[in-house]
Amino acid sequence: MEALKAPFPLAEIRWRVGFRNSNNTRGSALAYVDARTVMERLDEVLGTDGWASEITPISSGDGFVGAKCRLTLFLEAGEVWREDFGAVPESGQEPLKSAASDAFKRAAVQFGIGRYLYELPTTWVDLDADGRMRETPELPDWALPESERTSEPEPERAPARTRRSATPRARWRD
Incomplete structure (x- = not known):
């Protein structure tokens, strides 16, 4: 299971802009990996028959399209599963596909x-006139595979209370 948690190669990391300042000239840079990268990690560690996912569309009724995913790992000790939800505005391109991926x-x-990506320090970057990042941020060495690290190992990571928390993607209403 530790192999699932290993940092991804830098070439697999993507970036998007999170929060923006009031005049849209600076934004927080959020690192992520796409769903295919996650699938490849599962295949590498567990084999193509070592896991399965089940997607269930969910209607939120508030302008969002939602999906629930049950991810099951088939381990020697038995099956282990986790579920989570994703939601995107229904006005987006391929909203169900995006919600399922999320x-x-x-x-x-x-x-x-990819949980370590939530532990990255908040990095603010300059944005161009279209709201895109002018430069790609650098990852700290601890967030890279050992083969890609450039310096001595860093000291212990910051305590959990100072880590950047995951940004909620949508709010569900009853």
Whole structure:
């Protein structure tokens, strides 16, 4: 299971802009991996028959399209599963596909896949006129595979209370 938690190669990390300042010239840079990268990690560690996912569409009724993912790992000790939800505005491109991908990645994080990305320090970057990052942030060495690290090992990570928390993607209403 530790192999699931290993940092991804830098080439697999993608970035998006999170929070923005009031004049849209600076934003927080959020690192993520796409769903195919998560699938490849599961295949590498468990084999193609060592896991399964089940997606269930959910109607939130508030302008969002939602999906629930149950990710099951088939281990020697038996099956272990985790569930999570994803939601995107229904006005987006392929909203159900996006919500399903989000739910899948969120379920995978519960097994430790990519969880370290939530521990990255908040990094603010300059944005261009279109709101895109002018430069790609650098990851700290501890967030890279050993083969890609450039310096001495860093000291212990910051305590959990100072880590950046996951940004909620949507709010569900009853």
